[in-house]
Amino acid sequence: MTRCVEVTGADGIRLAAWEFADPSRRSGQTERPSGVLLLHGLMGRASHWAPVAHRLAERHRVVALDQRGHGASDKPAEGPYTREAYVADAEAAVEQLGLAPVTLVGHAMGALTAWQLAAKRPDLVRALVIHDMRASALGAASQREWEDWFRTWPVPFATLAEVRKWFGEDDPWTERPTPARGEFFAEVMEEHADGWRPVFSRRRMLTSRATWVHDAHWEELAQVECPTLVVRGVDGKLGRAEAQEMVRVLPRGQYAEVTDAGHLAHYDQPEAWRAAIEPFLDGVLTS
16 A cells, blocks of 8 residues: 655655555554655656565555655756755655654665765664665766767657667667666656656756766765665676775675666565665664
């Protein structure tokens, strides 16, 4: 069972937060379940967490946030789409939904938002899971590559089947057929009179990305006081050496990886991804 809860973010923006409730949880349960906030990556949405969120909800109070410019949340034309705005939105969600002390679980850009919030407000955060996000600066060349990639999208797509085929097979960024990637992007499309288009603005995605891609984030990582798990798909964007260096820099860092998985490990390998993070969650949430 999933319900949408409205959150007021920075600058009064309306954010959609999706709470995943386990109907089998006893109605008479007196113990307050621990709060978990799931933060998707750039171009993602809260529903991408569904494969793992429903299982985590068996033991925790699980909420996934559609971040500004994404999903069902507001998409102001002029933003702001700054790091400060994304972090303030997540902070507002934690406080307004009564999730503190929360475990933050972030994928890619959402992971950066999570560790920046953990550094800013250690009083709100019990634990942190960083999934496939680099602390190193990616640089201007990476941003230009994304600009070029966005221009290759054959938008609008005539059908969702075309969306799945292009992102799962034909996209030049796809090294091999990846059906889960096609499904991932099909979830962020909406139908218009001329066909299927993304729910987000590609221009605003580039604006969001520009606020973090040119900078390294090691200093903020070192300021995270809570237990933190760095988890990566073996074929993802975060290399093992950098992940292990992130663990070393973190005051209370741990490491895990998911084999036979890439950047979208939580989405295309949900059981393996849960198996990688649950020992960590069990340790920090029962201590």
